[in-house]
Amino acid sequence: MARVVKTKTEFEGNFFEQYIVIEGDELTPWAADEKLEKVGKCTPRVDGSERVTGDAKYTYDIQLAGMLYGRILRSPYPHARIKSLDTRAAEKLHGVRAVLTHKNIPQIPLRMGQHFLLEPTLRYAGDEVAFIVADDEEIAEDALELIEVDYQELPFVIDPEEASQPSSPQIHLNGNVLNGKPEEYERGDAEKALREADVTIEARFTTQVALHNSLETHGSVCAWEGDSLTVWDSTQHIYGVRAGVAQALGLPLNKVRVIKKYMGGGFGSKNGAGKYTLLAALAAKKVGRPVHMMLTRKEENLAAGNRNNTIQYLRLGAKRDGTLTAIYLRSYAGLGAYSLWGTSPGGPARQLYACPNVKTIQYSVFTNTGPMAAFRAPGYVEGTFSFEQAIDMLAQKLHMDPLELRLKNYIDTNPMSGMPYSTKGLREAYERGAKLIGWRERKSKKITQGTQRRGFGMASQIWGGSGGPPAYALCKLNNDGSATIITGTQDIGTGTKTVLAQIAAEELGFPIERVSVELGDTQDGVYSPLSAGSMTLPSVGPAVRVAAHDAKEQLLSIAAQVLEKPKDQIKLKDGLLHVQGLEKPVELKEVLAMKLQNFMIIGKGARGPNPEKYSVNTFGAQFADVTVDTETGEVLINKIVAVHESGRVINPLTIGSQIEGGVIQGLGFALTEERVLDRHTGLVLNPNLEEYKVPTALDVPEIEHEMIDRADPYANNLGAKGVGEPPIIPTAAAIANAISDAIGVHVTDGPITPDKILKALNKTQIGGNHA
Amino acid sequence: MAKATxxxxxxxxxxxxxxxxxxxxxxxxxxxxxxxxxxxLLDALRKDLGLTGAKKVCDEGTCGACTVIVDGKPVYSCLTLAIECEEKSIETIEALAQDGKLHALQQAFIEEDAYQCGFCTPGQIMSLKALLDENPNPTLDDVKRAVSGNLCRCGAYPKIFRAGLRAAEILRSKKGA
Structure with a gap:
């Protein structure tokens, strides 16, 4: 029976208490030493064949009869008003089927009325002006050029700190600071503790705007059948898109179906319906034909989200023995033109170490630039870059080993809530990482003379990743002894389908080949949350286990009746019924299809509440070994070691992929990736993959990684936590610390490009001859 | 009454x-x-022939997701006009598996988990196919260079390298057998 319970959940560093509906009984977590046959084993992806043959159909690949293609006209100015707009020439172009503007569509409010689907005010270069659908993309692109718009340019602001001043151009009616004031957190008295500290350090850090550059751009394909709308969407949250579309278009939820089978990357930026979705839906309705609307690469980089830039002022205080006594952070983050939330660059400062006096003041500020979106551990990547460098600065000042300083301030309880961590494997991660990189022998490998300087650095990671309810699953057993798991989550490339198949097969006692997993369709599925916040596996996995358990119990009851044996004398193993007293196991088909004709067992499962008395977090440590050329400023990464603790490892093969991928994105953030904006025009200069530098095959160093594989006894019935975001968090900080170790000076502005290294060297003895 | 207009x-x-x-x-x-x-060529393959394995990512020759093999050489099909390909032999990811059996590269990609979202995978495989067709004994550097024009935003590179080498091994052992 359905029950309403209260639970705590965490998402992207923010905590929520909410009521949720759960069904069915919670299962005892698998014990740490439980003998598991499928879970914990390297398992190649169950949909591998589709991915390597080109059979996998992504949203971009959807082609429907009569389908039209959409293109969006975007603002060429960072802040402007449309004075007049003439679409007549565009409409006359052969093959153009509709042109939508703010004059001919309903005024649809977005983000709680912060802005509208199409409106005369444009708040960044890339903001949507008009929408065209045509027989083909080439025609739609031609038509864009034929729309005549008279813009009135308005004053604009792009720097978040500057934008926080009341005198700067105002982007929204309520001012540029989100919610009118900074978000503040304090425990103890940080200012007093700083005054009383034996040793203090102070530094200003900046981090750049990074672009997701998911290879599949954002986009939707929309088709109507009567008053029902089907949306194929490249999304991490089919139910979020459904809710967004239904609300914007005034449709009941059961008239909107959202499908996402395969998607080409999202990294946090694809969590809801886009303007492209709504425009495509409106145009499809108007013209009576399906509309394919995928952003171009340029649009993706202007309008589809980014990791916001930050400016962070950090002060730390400590006793002479290294005990941290004070942390003070004031930060500014540029939201771009639209957002309902801001990230928490102060997260690591609040949580990583035992420190009684902490104050963080976080400004989230609107600017006339492309809107930010969650990007793999939003806030924490930026916050760790600064905070973990500051810890190294403190270690230097204290003449302490950076690792010793971190161990000195280690804490087993969450310093914000006072609750113990359900598991915390950070100490072991430090130990293993230090061993793998050769931390204690590093002094002998360091090169401090000549133009090729070699150094070592490290950084720690904390993140949520508990997941939580609501998440539901069904387990259907067919009469041929095959099983289908159905849930409304999505596999965004992390291997969700495969781990869910492992979990179901384990619980059912089925071979994995007999289990199929259906995800990504609101029509088939039951609700599951967005695939973000490292929450997919720990939210959906436990629900799948409950559903499989429910189905198995029903199956055993039926088998007991058909075989006329007590239920407790029947066990399921390898998809066969092992019955006490019978020499040979019984095929499921014999019980199901032959004796009972057609029927279907439907098991139901729900994710139970999170533990009340424990803080569920993920931890890790990364170490970098780098060589810096002091003449060119070039950084060569010799090796990165990543050791993480995310509870029980379900699939070592795919978890390894996650770790390597996170580290590689982290090294792009550390060294090469930056959206470059022209201050004078407010225009993005590199909205492409030519000049926005994501790591290529030749940029990848040796990456050695390990998991501290430890079943979390309190997190959920699997003992597993999320792992999607953790591996990107400490990479840039570890590299920055290694660079500083090599050249003797910290580079506090990201990305750490050769010019910044040369500039930093000029301030030191090493670089004296460059001055 | 209806009126003809x-x-x-x-x-x-x-x-x-x-x-x-x-x-x-x-x-x-x-x-x-x-x-x-x-x-x-990319649009012709995808839209006119329905071969959507090759992907459109940048549409300007900077990412390699659209890689197909034309007359034995890997090319960016987004930088190639369809009308330039008159009389040329084009090979796409859809033709790699034959008689229901995966190509060694496809098999190796699955075994090594050499992908995450999979959007760049067809391009990576076609670049490596062109390499292995020409050089059955590639070094790690050869493999890296072969895919140096194929971006993978998920960062599957280390496993792509392993898959390339593993596929070469599979092909050699098949030939030897």
Whole structure:
């Protein structure tokens, strides 16, 4: 029976208490030493064949009869008003089927009325002006050029700190600071503790705007059948898109179906319906034909989200023995033109170490630039870059080993809530990482003379990743002894389908080949949350286990009746019924299809509440070994070691992929990736993959990684936590610390490009001859 | 009562030259298409032939997701016009598996988990296919260079390298057998 319970959940560093509906009984977590046959084993992806043959159909690949293609006209100015707009020439172009503007569509409010689907005010270069659908993309692109718009340019602001001043151009009616004031957190008295500290350090850090550059751009394909709308969407949250579309278009939820089978990357930026979705839906309705609307690469980089830039002022205080006594952070983050939330660059400062006096003041500020979106551990990547460098600065000042300083301030309880961590494997991660990189022998490998300087650095990671309810699953057993798991989550490339198949097969006692997993369709599925916040596996996995358990119990009851044996004398193993007293196991088909004709067992499962008395977090440590050329400023990464603790490892093969991928994105953030904006025009200069530098095959160093594989006894019935975001968090900080170790000076502005290294060297003895 | 009215055709503008015929030889099959001269090979494959394995990511030759093999060489099909491919032999990811059996590269990609979202995978595999067709004994550096023009945003590179080497091994052992 359905029950309403209260639970705590965490998402992207923010905590929520909410009521949720759960069904069915919670299962005892698998014990740490439980003998598991499928879970914990390297398992190649169950949909591998589709991915390597080109059979996998992504949203971009959807082609429907009569389908039209959409293109969006975007603002060429960072802040402007449309004075007049003439679409007549565009409409006359052969093959153009509709042109939508703010004059001919309903005024649809977005983000709680912060802005509208199409409106005369444009708040960044890339903001949507008009929408065209045509027989083909080439025609739609031609038509864009034929729309005549008279813009009135308005004053604009792009720097978040500057934008926080009341005198700067105002982007929204309520001012540029989100919610009118900074978000503040304090425990103890940080200012007093700083005054009383034996040793203090102070530094200003900046981090750049990074672009997701998911290879599949954002986009939707929309088709109507009567008053029902089907949306194929490249999304991490089919139910979020459904809710967004239904609300914007005034449709009941059961008239909107959202499908996402395969998607080409999202990294946090694809969590809801886009303007492209709504425009495509409106145009499809108007013209009576399906509309394919995928952003171009340029649009993706202007309008589809980014990791916001930050400016962070950090002060730390400590006793002479290294005990941290004070942390003070004031930060500014540029939201771009639209957002309902801001990230928490102060997260690591609040949580990583035992420190009684902490104050963080976080400004989230609107600017006339492309809107930010969650990007793999939003806030924490930026916050760790600064905070973990500051810890190294403190270690230097204290003449302490950076690792010793971190161990000195280690804490087993969450310093914000006072609750113990359900598991915390950070100490072991430090130990293993230090061993793998050769931390204690590093002094002998360091090169401090000549133009090729070699150094070592490290950084720690904390993140949520508990997941939580609501998440539901069904387990259907067919009469041929095959099983289908159905849930409304999505596999965004992390291997969700495969781990869910492992979990179901384990619980059912089925071979994995007999289990199929259906995800990504609101029509088939039951609700599951967005695939973000490292929450997919720990939210959906436990629900799948409950559903499989429910189905198995029903199956055993039926088998007991058909075989006329007590239920407790029947066990399921390898998809066969092992019955006490019978020499040979019984095929499921014999019980199901032959004796009972057609029927279907439907098991139901729900994710139970999170533990009340424990803080569920993920931890890790990364170490970098780098060589810096002091003449060119070039950084060569010799090796990165990543050791993480995310509870029980379900699939070592795919978890390894996650770790390597996170580290590689982290090294792009550390060294090469930056959206470059022209201050004078407010225009993005590199909205492409030519000049926005994501790591290529030749940029990848040796990456050695390990998991501290430890079943979390309190997190959920699997003992597993999320792992999607953790591996990107400490990479840039570890590299920055290694660079500083090599050249003797910290580079506090990201990305750490050769010019910044040369500039930093000029301030030191090493670089004296460059001055 | 219904009234017959003559609908007036609005005066329309047409830009660019008209469609023209082109013969393409794709995956051992002949096709005759009518495309605008500006249509890329990538769009012709995807839209006119429904071969959506090759992906459109940048559409300007910077990412490699659209890689197909033309006359034995890997090319960016987004930088190739369809009408340039008259009489040329084109091979796409869809033709790699034969008689229901995966190619060694496909098998190795699955075993090594050499992908995450999978969007770049067809391009990576076609770049490596061109390498292995020409050089059955590639070094790690050869493999890296072969995919250096294929971006993977998920960062599957280390496993792509392993898959490339593993596939070469599989192919060699098949030949030896």
């Amino acid at each position: 003559k609908t007036k055709r609005a005066s329309v503008t047409v830009r660019g030259p008209h469609k023209m015929p082109v013969h393409l030889f794709v995956n051992r099959q002949d096709y005759e298409l009518h495309v605008e001269p500006r249509r890329t």
